[in-house]
Amino acid sequence: MATTTLKGQPFDRPILDSMLRRRMFYTPSFEIYGGTAGLYDYGPPGCALQANVVDLWRKHFVLEEDMLEVDCTALTPAEILKTSGHVDKFADWMCKDPKNGDIIRADHFVEEILEARLKGDKEARGLKVEEKEEDPKKKKKKSKATEAIKLDDAVVKEYEEILAQIDNYGGEELGALIKKYELKNPATGVEPSPPAAFNLMFQTTIGPSSNAPGYLRPETAQGQFLNFAKLLEFNQQQMPFASASVGKSFRNEISPRAGLLRVREFLMAEIEHYVDPEGGKKHARFHEVADVELVLLNRHTQLAGKTDVKKVAIGKAVADGTVDNETLGYFLARIHLFLKKIGVDQSKIRFRQHMANEMAHYAADCWDAELQTSYGWIECVGCADRSAYDLTVHAKKTGAPLMVRERLETPISIEEWQIDLDKKKFGPFFKKDGKTVEAAIEALSQEKREALAQELKQDGKIIIDVEGVGSGKVEVSKDLIAIEKRTRVENTREYTPNVIEPSFGIGRILYCLFEHNYWTRGGDGGDEARGVLSFPPPVAPTKVLLVPLSSHESFKPLLKYMSLKLRTLGVSSRVDDSSASIGKRYSRNDELGTPLGITIDFQSVNDKTYTLRDRDSTKQVRADEDTILAAIKSLVDGVKVWADIEKELPAFEGQETDIPVR
């Protein structure tokens, strides 16, 4: 799929990528050692961008709703991830090429070959082929497989339907597709081995003895669940509430490509919102977001082999059942607003519902916020309804009471069949079997009790099954037992909360921000493109560039003074007093995404006025120190935009030689 830049120019990924590396937004980890697939470091601007996005995330979610933030360990004993289901089920399907030993991810393999065949078919039909840009490595391999061969119309339809639901297949189904369509590894011409499950967790050993296996967490969620009872207590027993956590998680991807989008170590920001499963999972603040419009791609559309979306207000989507409940809907809308705030292109977001087989083992429903990039639609935020799955399995395994006890405002009367045993006679009668028989009786269901009450009335005795006592059938006469229907009053209710989990992959979001905010200006009369990253000021790595007109001594005190002023305001700035031209210095900082620039010139020395430059328009205004600082603060806080400043302050036509957008 061909993508475009923020200004509608054709998007050229290698150019952006080389710019991001040159400006050290990120860099492959251990590059001087040849690098390791799926591991990347953030350099100074990447690190600052990440910190700013996380900071806004905290304000938007944690502070706004008084969530309880925790910081749990990544090292996790195996037992916990066994209970949570990750040891058995957190796997991808992996094939091996029997000829060259290549390890291949099965779903990606099927996807690539079928896409290549569809492309070949289009070529054979003489249709224009839309180039889906790929990782260069991937492209090389694939090109071998692309031959202009026409397919039957029915086959084309089959392929398209398979691709629309590729995430819905398990290992056996992927194996069957490989057999059915004779999919061969282009590198060797050989069909790979049947898919085998490969667990994605990194294993290690905790402590000096070898019998304490552990894993690096694949998500931050488990640590939050294990602390549920303490967090509920900390929250003074009030429901609903949410915990939140920002931290690294680890997934041992089979063969990571696609740069920052598929990595083995990544920063996650996760929320676990605990809600009463009864009463339709309402949310008290749902009305605040009901009008927010989202682009939705639901499960049924995908299963029908299609990818049509519709734009709909979340209030309506919940009302008509597209989105299951208010709490899920509330968070989808809040996620949308967050992505908007940090600078995601509004035309490149959709929310896609998971299909049944695609969902994680713990999820009852799940919607992904997907962002469009040159790699296709990328899952950046998951919003799953994990139901009571996790709390239930951990409570069962440990006996810990991971539940809510709620005092009922109106006590409930419950009609039920109760059993009374004449303990004085019962014990001596059954002797050593007494306890076993008693336990079997206590365990009888309400239905069974009703039937037995009838039996007791008719026959004066009942016969019940008690494993391990005599023949397994035990007779109890009416002088030992009574069964009666009575009314019991409940003052409290116990329940296991359900969990709605918005889960953010910060690294993926950052990559999408790069693509969504990138564009180029014409070069200085030449053909060299000058890159710009138009990050919104609140997320930009550095907010203000300070440039003196020249290296003249008289500018130095003002540079120092303005740096300090900005630091006091909590605004990050950088000085560029290199000998490069002012235009060059601004260019460099356009690439770093610095939204504002202050030029210090001779007039500044005389009257303490400064010019303030806007990165995106390259327009400048001029005013005195206090006015300029106030303007900067309002832009960085997101209270005003440049258009407001331009209206308020006098324009300045100055030294800069920027050439407008071509």
Place this chain on the structure above:
Amino acid sequence: MATTTLKGQPFDRPILDSMLRRRMFYTPSFEIYGGTAGLYDYGPPGCALQANVVDLWRKHFVLEEDMLEVDCTALTPAEILKTSGHVDKFADWMCKDPKNGDIIRADHFVEEILEARLKGDKEARGLKVEEKEEDPKKKKKKSKATEAIKLDDAVVKEYEEILAQIDNYGGEELGALIKKYELKNPATGVEPSPPAAFNLMFQTTIGPSSNAPGYLRPETAQGQFLNFAKLLEFNQQQMPFASASVGKSFRNEISPRAGLLRVREFLMAEIEHYVDPEGGKKHARFHEVADVELVLLNRHTQLAGKTDVKKVAIGKAVADGTVDNETLGYFLARIHLFLKKIGVDQSKIRFRQHMANEMAHYAADCWDAELQTSYGWIECVGCADRSAYDLTVHAKKTGAPLMVRERLETPISIEEWQIDLDKKKFGPFFKKDGKTVEAAIEALSQEKREALAQELKQDGKIIIDVEGVGSGKVEVSKDLIAIEKRTRVENTREYTPNVIEPSFGIGRILYCLFEHNYWTRGGDGGDEARGVLSFPPPVAPTKVLLVPLSSHESFKPLLKYMSLKLRTLGVSSRVDDSSASIGKRYSRNDELGTPLGITIDFQSVNDKTYTLRDRDSTKQVRADEDTILAAIKSLVDGVKVWADIEKELPAFEGQETDIPVR
């Protein structure tokens, strides 16, 4: 060693510990599964305290000096940590009890037994024994070993000298001490096995094939070093500069006890400051800190078996050579100022120099900032001079140019012996051996060249060693070679920078903050102690508690309004509108370390004035909204202290029933 609280009261660790857990500052990870030694989670207040300390760290170090922050991966391929020396040398000495299989850390074992014997000796001499508080588990084991046995005076002296330099011993020496003094495991009465090295890194495998071993980083430093060349480029080739990183590191401790002080996963904040090794490692801002006084415990004192400290201005310590150079001294002082700012007790800091054998394999000199706690003196910040060690080994291994090329202002003339070969004759003469002989000649040292020049002049030929050519001796006659002394002019200088590394263990610092800021108020006439954590406002987890006088409806809008006002100011607050008494509610927040409280009463509803309460003195003032908010902001930013506020605003004698410090 008996410790006291902030107010000089006897310190009771179990009481503090239970309060910290009750208020969820921290909690053992996976507690419902029985917990895992050395792993802890931070709950909401711990998490906020940690975030605030890290935030102040960034401001104090990174922003103040324009350091280049990076975020590198924890997963690290084995090759890198092999090169850095960690695979071979990053180990502790471990013994095994042959009887019960206990795994014991050798140095801690020797320390404990000798201390127990010294205590027994004191008892036998009828001296008062100063109770050194220990972890409860540890205490139980140890008590068995403590018997009141008098030792020879000479033995007492030996033991004391060994303990003063316990960190200086290697495995062999620890084994010898165990043999010599017949140290037996109190649990079994058996002497443990000789110490063996146990590597402290967690191992794993990166990727699906099993031949890519990796480790979790034991420090954040390596990622910074590997990016050195790119960071220098990012810094526009300017030296000196520093990189910085905040992130988790992992050490597989043998048998972690001592709560938050010895853990297997921990947050580190590390700085790598790159400095020219020539010119005495001066620092341009050293004069700003020269008068800062530090408490120093140097290497010589420890080796003499003593622990005497002296308080000295860092300027003097550098001048007299106690601290090696200005850059190291600058950072020691900056560390001191940081610790002071975040609330470390000034009477409980010392800087201890490492002894030769104690230093990490990479360090040329190292001073630890140690903080005094009920566990003894704890290393919280290390400040090592890693010399050029790391950059050199990685450059050597990979061939990457991890060095600085500096243009010399005045070019240097270098006199040297240069060799000219007559290439036309040389090649044909030596044929296939030509290249080998040439390489051997080029590798000749200056000294050797001078001697050979003499030989050539005398004999008309020289004889040189060339391995692998003929007999290993090769004759070169004067028609093939000339050796002359000439002057060469150098315009650039290349050097590998040295690294000064301040390295902060954030978790240890947090624990020390707990102990240093804890004290108790008398109970309500009873004997129950009421805990207070007197964190400085800038680091306190929550800054303001908002309490309505009662649950009266009229207070609700004001609560909401003031919450929003505080949030806009960037000040974190919490509302407590529970039915508990105001005193109780404040008590709870004293335990959470909340420095300020606003009471909303009926007068507030009428005239929008509020009372502001100081946690430490429980004094209150009353003023209008704007005045109160300004006071809060100035306290939270650390611009003013409570005494200032008390002078400026009218006191309020109100509802609270706090009882003063007993």
